[in-house]
Amino acid sequence: MFAIKKCRDKGGYSVKPLKNIRLEIGRLKDEFEVVADTPILYVIRDECEIIVHGYGELVFKNFSDVKKIREKAEKIYKLCAR
Amino acid sequence: MKAICLLSGGIDSAVAAYLMLKQNMDMDFIHFDNRPLTDESSLNKCKLIVRVLSERFNKKFRLHSVEHGKNHIEIMRNCNNRYHCVLCRRVMYRVAEITAKKLGCAYLVTGESLAQVASQTLENIAVESRAIEMQVLRPLLCYDKQEIIKLGKEIGTFDISTMPGMCCNAVPRRPVTKARLDLVEVEEKGLNMQELVAKTYEGLHREDWENCGG
Numbered sequence: 001m002f003a004i005k006k007c008r009d010k011g012g013y014s015v016k017p018l019k020n021i022r023l024e025i026g027r028l029k030d031e032f033e034v035v036a037d038t039p040i041l042y043v044i045r046d047e048c049e050i051i052v053h054g055y056g057e058l059v060f061k062n063f064s065d066v067k068k069i070r071e072k073a074e075k076i077y078k079l080c081a082r
Numbered sequence: 083m084k085a086i087c088l089l090s091g092g093i094d095s096a097v098a099a100y101l102m103l104k105q106n107m108d109m110d111f112i113h114f115d116n117r118p119l120t121d122e123s124s125l126n127k128c129k130l131i132v133r134v135l136s137e138r139f140n141k142k143f144r145l146h147s148v149e150h151g152k153n154h155i156e157i158m159r160n161c162n163n164r165y166h167c168v169l170c171r172r173v174m175y176r177v178a179e180i181t182a183k184k185l186g187c188a189y190l191v192t193g194e195s196l197a198q199v200a201s202q203t204l205e206n207i208a209v210e211s212r213a214i215e216m217q218v219l220r221p222l223l224c225y226d227k228q229e230i231i232k233l234g235k236e237i238g239t240f241d242i243s244t245m246p247g248m249c250c251n252a253v254p255r256r257p258v259t260k261a262r263l264d265l266v267e268v269e270e271k272g273l274n275m276q277e278l279v280a281k282t283y284e285g286l287h288r289e290d291w292e293n294c295g296g
Binding site for chain 2: 007008009011012035036038039040041043049051053055059061062
């Protein structure tokens with residue numbers, strides 16, 4: 001469903017869906033603490049800051065627990081899938 | 083001759099600063115902190131770069147920083163995403179110009195070089211420059227990436243610039259490459275530009291070179 005890898009600049013982990021998707025990012029405020037919200041991306045906090053792009057990419061800042069990244073990504077995609 | 087250099091923490095702006103400093107230019111530095119769209123690594127890199135340049139030129143440089151993440155949020159909320167980079171730079175230039183005038187600087191220095199990224203085209207650079215009156219010096223305009231990297235390694239900033247870090251998540255997937263000033267100005271009407279710039283400048287933070295990393 002998605003691929004997890006270190007960002008190109010090694011500054012965080014990126015999660016990208018394997019197929020093109022659009023996320024209903026507005027739903028994030030129902031379940032997560034919102035740091036910043038815009039029509040095209042949200043920054044949320046769930047143990048770490050996560051940038052959620054409307055086109056489907058998730059960027060985990062300063063967080064390297066891949067197992068938890070996977071769990072959090074699944075939760076976000078399940079919540080925001082169209 | 084005094085300038086303020088827009089320092090991102092990346093390879094290019096550090097080398098641009100070095101080239102102008104070699105010409106005996108006096109310099110202050112300003113970093114635009116893009117959190118929460120990045121992490122703190124860029125600011126930390128800037129501190130280290132300022133320290134390296136201070137030691138190399140035996141001068142006491144100052145690094146200023148402002149919160150720019152909020153500006154990205156406002157641009158994303160109110161403007162066409164394709165124009166994001168151009169609008170972002172126009173805000174940065176305006177804030178840098180105010181800061182420069184307060185510090186007695188007559189020039190801005192940036193690390194732009196042509197067509198390295200989609201947003202750095204001549205057309206876009208021309209539109210960005212029109213946001214301000216102050217002269218913008220771009221010593222790397224015609225350098226290619228390999229030349230810049232070579233210089234960065236020689237002066238000791240390359241390793242800092244390439245430490246793990248997060249790039250800006252506000253960059254659009256399809257940025258405009260031939261911006262038109264009239265269309266950019268229409269987009270800017272969606273922002274309260276004066277207030278945005280004033281509030282950004284009010285939050286200016288200064289770090290003297292002794293406190294810059296190490």
